[in-house]
Ligand SMILES: Nc1ncnc2c1ncn2[C@@H]1O[C@H](COP(=O)(O)OP(=O)(O)O)[C@@H](O)[C@H]1O
């Protein structure tokens with residue numbers, strides 16, 4: 001059984017995963033090591049097919065490795081049966097997917113309440129917590145809307161609120177902005193960055209976008225099922241793309257929304273972006289600055 005290194009929230013050692021469909025055999029992961037400590041924001045990068053989602057699924061306990069070990073909060077997932085893994089996922093891990101995975105027939109509020117109810121939280125308390133979370137993601141006014149009555153960016157913010165409902169130690173996000181236009185994507189990412197940074201939450205973000213990767217503390221690059229860059233902090237840091245102009249001055253007022261607009265390349269940030277900036281108290285200009293890069 002794998003030992004965990006003091007305090008790591010995620011510890012992956014020598015993980016292999018082979019998909020054998022009979023017709024084809026794919027070595028999706030060929031011996032991957034990865035760890036993340038409390039409060040760390042790690043971007044998991046790599047081309048399509050490099051094994052990013054497979055690795056995230058293994059860390060979430062949605063799948064099992066063919067070799068190697070995955071520890072979450074010091075617990076080796078292989079030592080848990082199916083029920084215990086489901087409980088660990090429900091109580092400790094927040095999952096955010098590209099396709100939002102909201103329940104269509106439930107309102108935004110009911111979607112956020114669901115994991116709390118599953119965890120035995122009383123209805124009144126669950127409603128109170130859901131309202132606070134929806135306010136945090138700037139969606140107080142959309143509580144009773146069903147997913148099909150919300151924009152993609154709003155649906156993803158509901159999904160983020162739902163993922164946070166259980167106060168997870170670990171947030172796993174698989175290309176969370178993949179289905180969003182650039183303005184909504186910038187808002188969702190800034191929000192995620194801010195919320196993940198609270199309470200020493202660890203975040204693993206799968207993205208193939210260097211601009212998103214640049215926001216992380218550290219980047220891990222996968223190629224053909226192997227880690228080819230990382231884990232040292234700056235070796236895989238991509239340059240901030242030249243098309244992105246970020247104001248590094250200390251921000252106040254509406255600078256967050258402005259930075260959001262700059263990042264997304266549009267002049268005017270969407271109203272929802274401004275709202276979420278206000279309620280979440282986000283100051284992205286500071287956050288977007290590369291280390292040592294402030295003016
Ligand atoms: N359920 C599956 N069955 C067979 N092959 C799969 C399955 N899931 C992923 N793969 C293959 O494993 C490799 C890695 O996939 P994936 O982890 O989804 O990559 P990424 O998320 O980086 O795009 C790809 O070649 C993919 O086709």
Ligand SMILES: [Mg+2]
Pocket residue numbers: 052053054174
């Ligand atoms: Mg994927």
